[in-house]
Amino acid sequence: MHTPTERPDAPGAGTHDLRHHGDAEVRGRDLTDLAVNVRADTPPAWLKARIAASxxxxxxxxxxxxxxxxVAARHGLPVERVLLTAGAAEAFVLIARALPACCPVVIHPQFTEPESALRAAGHEVRRVLLSAEDDFRLDPTAVPEDADLVVVGxxxxxxxxxxxxxxxEKLARPGRTLVVDEAFMDAVPGERExxxxxxxxxxxxxxxxxxKTWGLAGLRIGYVLAAPETIRALEEAQPLWPVSSPALAAAEACMEPRALTEAAAAAERIAVDRAHLVAGLREFTEVRVVEPAEGPFVxxxxxxxxxxxxxxxxxxxAARRGDTFPGLGPQWLRLAVRDRATTxxxxxxxxxxxxxxxxVTR
Structure with missing residues (x-):
């Protein structure tokens, strides 16, 4: 496997707009949205009611x-291992500011906010670029041994x-922080892996x-699961009252058995709808789909x-351009999974x- 490591400022490393996100593709336009990975027709009415009641x-x-x-009960963990945040994006900022790191590495292509946060905090970030020829599979040996913070989605x-x-698991070792972004894991049936x-x-x-699953991008709610000492370090870097009361109400509601059952059913529907999208894309000889796709996008x-x-x-x-992701170029697009009729x-x-x-292009 050829998995190069590069520094973002190295000659030939390329320039990517790390702050470009899918919402820019649809803002101010009346478009059918395949650029943003938030599940369509969310939040559900019962969740809106819980938020409104708060x-x-x-x-x-x-x-x-x-x-x-x-959150702790949902994952079978003590509360000391849980930190609530204003979305996963805040968690990346806290990690960059509060956790010690001399040699941080971000595995790309992936969500660009982790690297952006690390760079804003003054870190010199190295990239491990996964290869399209290997279907972007991860070889743990490609991560430098001296990396003391590794981020992967x-x-x-x-x-x-x-x-x-x-x-x-092979990326973990004493003295290294391994950050795994599972923002889309609840869209995977059974949350495998x-x-x-x-x-x-x-x-x-x-x-x-x-x-993603509950359509709460405007509310900003996520959480971190880690060892108690790590949670304490991140919490000390947070401002007071970092998560609003409506967001807290949403978090509590989304951990209830009813919500978990609904999320599991949604994951199964996404898998079926994704298979329909992939099958349709395969009909175009000009297109190569990265497979197997397991998230709510391809x-x-x-x-x-x-x-x-x-x-x-x-x-x-609206489709999401791929050239803002390190490791990709202008020939890539990301497409959110939607229902069969929309697809x-x-x-x-x-x-x-x-x-x-x-x-000549076709």
Whole structure:
């Protein structure tokens, strides 16, 4: 496996807009959204009602203890191993600022916010770039031995690769912090390969988000699972009352058995809908789909992707550009999984968009 390591400022390393996210593709436009990985038609009515009911408590300062206890119970952990955050993005900032790291490494392609946060905190970040030829599979030996903080997504955004837990475990060792971003793990049926409940892996820090499955991007709620001493270090870097009362109400509600059952059913539907999308994409000889895809999105490669994306916008569909992810280039697009009817309409538009490419590109 050829998995290069690079420094972002090294000659030939390339420049990527690490602060570009999928919402930029749809903001201010009336488009069918395949650019953002939030599950469609969320939050559900019962969750909106729980959030609305919390508005009567806004005069009081937030009390995170019930939500923290609910998260701990959901994962079978003591509360000392749980930290609530204003989304997973805040957790990346806390990690960058509060945890010691001399040689941080980010495994790419992946969500760019971890590297952005590390760089903003003054760290010199090294990248391990997974190879498209290997379907972006992780070889633990590609991570430098002197790395004392390693960040990896699972399943990874944007590749939709689900790394085996046994492979991720090989990245852990005493003296190293291993950050596993499981923001999309609850969209994987059975949460296969999850590490969120593990307490036997040294230096493990797991991040979870309630944004994707429950449609709470505007509320900002996520959490960290880690050893108590790590949680204390992160908590000391937080401002007072970092999570709002409505967000805490949402977190508590999403840990209840009813919610877990609904999330599990949604994961099964996503798997079926993703299979339909992948099958449709396979019909286009110009397109290569990264498989097996395990997240609520798929990554595709085609020449002329930038032109296709713009043509799709004209046809009413937003797709996520891939060239802002280190390790990818302008020939990549990420597509969120939607219901079968939406996917069928998208595939028709995609076919039209491909027809506009020059014959040499197609």
């Amino acid at each position: 508005l009567g408590t806004l005069a009081a300062y937030p009390d995170g203890r019930p939500a923290r206890a609910a 699972n399943p990874t955004n944007p590749t939709s690769v689900l790394h085996p837990a046994a492979v991720l 999850a590490l969120c409940g593990r307490t036997d892996i040294p230096g493990l820090v797991v991040l979870r988000s309630l944004t 990554l595709v490669r085609l020449e002329g992707a930038a032109e296709v994306r713009e043509r799709l916008r004209a046809l009413g569909f 069928n309409r998208f595939l028709q538009a995609f076919d039209q968009a491909l027809q506009t490419l020059p014959a």
